[in-house]
Amino acid sequence: MTKQELFDSIKGKVIVSCQAVPGEPLYVEEKSIMYLMARAAKQAGTPAIRTSSIRDVIAIKEETGLPVIGLIKIKYPGFESYITPTMKEVDELVEAGSDVIALDCTDMKRGDGKTVDQFITEVRTKYPDAILMADISTYEEGVRAWKLGMDIVGTTMSGYTSHSPKLDGPDYELVTKLSQTVDIPVIGEGRVHSPEEAVKMLEAGAFAVVVGGAITRPLEIAARFIKAVENRG
Numbered sequence: 220m221t222k223q224e225l226f227d228s229i230k231g232k233v234i235v236s237c238q239a240v241p242g243e244p245l246y247v248e249e250k251s252i253m254y255l256m257a258r259a260a261k262q263a264g265t266p267a268i269r270t271s272s273i274r275d276v277i278a279i280k281e282e283t284g285l286p287v288i289g290l291i292k293i294k295y296p297g298f299e300s301y302i303t304p305t306m307k308e309v310d311e312l313v314e315a316g317s318d319v320i321a322l323d324c325t326d327m328k329r330g331d332g333k334t335v336d337q338f339i340t341e342v343r344t345k346y347p348d349a350i351l352m353a354d355i356s357t358y359e360e361g362v363r364a365w366k367l368g369m370d371i372v373g374t375t376m377s378g379y380t381s382h383s384p385k386l387d388g389p390d391y392e393l394v395t396k397l398s399q400t401v402d403i404p405v406i407g408e409g410r411v412h413s414p415e416e417a418v419k420m421l422e423a424g425a426f427a428v429v430v431g432g433a434i435t436r437p438l439e440i441a442a443r444f445i446k447a448v449e450n451r452g
């Protein structure tokens with residue numbers, strides 16, 4: 220699938236994120252089960268899936284045949300960045316056939332002494348034809364990622380770095396500001412909890428929306444119901 224074909228297929232749509240990392244209820248050690256979540260998302264009409272880990276990238280591609288935005292979540296000593304933080308994870312995702320590679324492009328600390336500019340440039344140079352998604356938390360990080368040749372920018376990390384606003388809901392303002400500046404797709408991602416919020420993300424200027432926990436994390440969904448009922452009146 221070419222970059223343009225991918226963009227055409229996701230424009231104005233909801234991309235479902237199907238992720239479970241060790242410690243989460245839907246993480247099963249013996250085998251990936253996230254392909255079942257992806258099956259449901261495909262039946263609902265999603266044009267693409269975002270997922271983490273090599274085994275889930277492979278299982279989800281096999282199950283759905285849909286393009287996958289792949290990432291690897293890993294914590295290295297000295298690193299705050301944990302989404303595809305080094306070239307090793309980029310190499311693994313390329314090798315696994317991930318259609319898009321998502322990587323942290325925030326200012327969070329990188330324990331290998333590299334700046335994020337260096338990292339992005341190295342990835343772009345090694346994989347000139349790969350479709351790369353920048354997970355960012357601020358306007359400045361998004362603009363920098365765009366200037367350094369990233370293909371897609373996502374608001375994934377807004378609220379998850381020490382220097383971005385801690386909002387309960389989606390960061391619409393960031394989506395609007397970025398989409399008015401960069402000429403690559405801005406994906407609205409993070410804390411989209413309802414269909415109405417997904418629509419609002421698009422209205423704010425998002426090219427497409429990623430919805431994760433509100434669809435594929437039952438613990439998060441159940442906890443929201445329980446909290447709402449406990450806090451009533």
Ligand SMILES: CC(=O)N[C@H](C=O)[C@@H](O)[C@H](O)[C@H](O)COP(=O)(O)O
Pocket residue numbers: 236238290302375376379408409410411429430431432433
């Ligand atoms: C901050 C971080 O690590 N975000 C991760 C990035 O892939 C995922 O855990 C999120 O589920 C994803 O971004 C979608 O967001 P939400 O689940 O809020 O719809």
